[in-house]
Amino acid sequence: MITSGDAQPRIEAYLGRLQQRLRGMNDDDVREIVEEMRSHLTDKAAAGGELTAAGIDAAIAALGTPEELASQYVTDDLLARAEVSRSPLRILESLFRWASLSVAGFFVLMSTLLGYFLGTTLALSALLKTIHPHTAGLWVIPDGAGDYDLSLRLGFGSVPVGGRELLGWWIVPAGLFVGCGLVVLTTRFALWSVRQYRKSRALPQG
Amino acid sequence: MKARAASGQEAGDKWEVQLRKGCLELAILAALWDGKLYGLEILQRLERDSDLVISEGTVYPLLSRLKVLGLVRSEWVESDAGHPRKYYALTPAGRQRGREMAAMWTRFSSSMDRLLAPLAKGK
Numbered sequence: 106m107i108t109s110g111d112a113q114p115r116i117e118a119y120l121g122r123l124q125q126r127l128r129g130m131n132d133d134d135v136r137e138i139v140e141e142m143r144s145h146l147t148d149k150a151a152a153g154g155e156l157t158a159a160g161i162d163a164a165i166a167a168l169g170t171p172e173e174l175a176s177q178y179v180t181d182d183l184l185a186r187a188e189v190s191r192s193p194l195r196i197l198e199s200l201f202r203w204a205s206l207s208v209a210g211f212f213v214l215m216s217t218l219l220g221y222f223l224g225t226t227l228a229l230s231a232l233l234k235t236i237h238p239h240t241a242g243l244w245v246i247p248d249g250a251g252d253y254d255l256s257l258r259l260g261f262g263s264v265p266v267g268g269r270e271l272l273g274w275w276i277v278p279a280g281l282f283v284g285c286g287l288v289v290l291t292t293r294f295a296l297w298s299v300r301q302y303r304k305s306r307a308l309p310q311g
Numbered sequence: 312m313k314a315r316a317a318s319g320q321e322a323g324d325k326w327e328v329q330l331r332k333g334c335l336e337l338a339i340l341a342a343l344w345d346g347k348l349y350g351l352e353i354l355q356r357l358e359r360d361s362d363l364v365i366s367e368g369t370v371y372p373l374l375s376r377l378k379v380l381g382l383v384r385s386e387w388v389e390s391d392a393g394h395p396r397k398y399y400a401l402t403p404a405g406r407q408r409g410r411e412m413a414a415m416w417t418r419f420s421s422s423m424d425r426l427l428a429p430l431a432k433g434k
Contacts, residue, residue, distance in 0.1 A: 134375075137375075137397070138371075138375070140387075140395070140397070141350060141371065141397045142371070143394070144349075144350075144394055144395065144396050144397065145350050145351055145367075145371070147392070147394055148351050148392065148396070149351055151392070167366070167367045167368075168366075168367050168368050168371075169366060169367075169368035173368055174368045174371075174372070177368055177369060177371075177372040178371075178372045178375065181372040181373065181375065181376040182372075182375070182376070182379065184376065185375075185376040185379035185380055186379060188380065189379075189380075304329065304332075
């Protein structure tokens, strides 16, 4: 039984921070993790018989900081779920969580967002070409300052002034192929980055 | 984070860590072979029978990953200590996976032993 008046607040402070870092994960999962860590810390700290402040500090130190522990859970969770489903939405959801926990996660999230955005825009403009044959596709448009902008257009709105379309109907197969390919490659990149991160975190502690 | 980045790590140490880490999943499945255990018991068993545990903060997330993969299941059990403990047990899929991994391990390690025999003799 926990009796030491000083012990419980330390554990609760750690768990409170952990819970905050896990926010965004499924509520039931977060509750389980926090409960399990409470149980672990209490058992571990009392392993010597008496529950002491030093024992609690050692038990907490052995688990790592709440940020590190949460990062491990979030990335492990992502990898496990990716083995079941490679849905970009699922992956992005986990990456958002990871990005709030580490700099590496932030950069991976940004690159992944960019990849998915380009991929979907390409595929969309290919699909919309069949509905907006005169305006959708890949265009070169003068920017007024003597230069030209490359523009991927979905075809809403009018024909751009002075613009020239590049691919014509080729945008349909090319856009679909490259767009879908980009989405698949981006997913692979995201999972690869997470695995690299996991490997780098496998260094010995303390 | 900074303290643990261990920039001066020798390549050999890193290799050893990767090796241990790679074996951790099989070691957990093996620890659960005879029946259910809770997290701290798994850690203690791994510490007693192996030097695989790199950090406690690695084992718990790994357990929850094994659960998502359907290799272990978990249940909360009230304890004498006055708080519930989360016990893990192998699922049939986990048992199957453990057997496969153990067979792979045996094949792998015996061929490595043969290959490494001259290096050991050279000492």
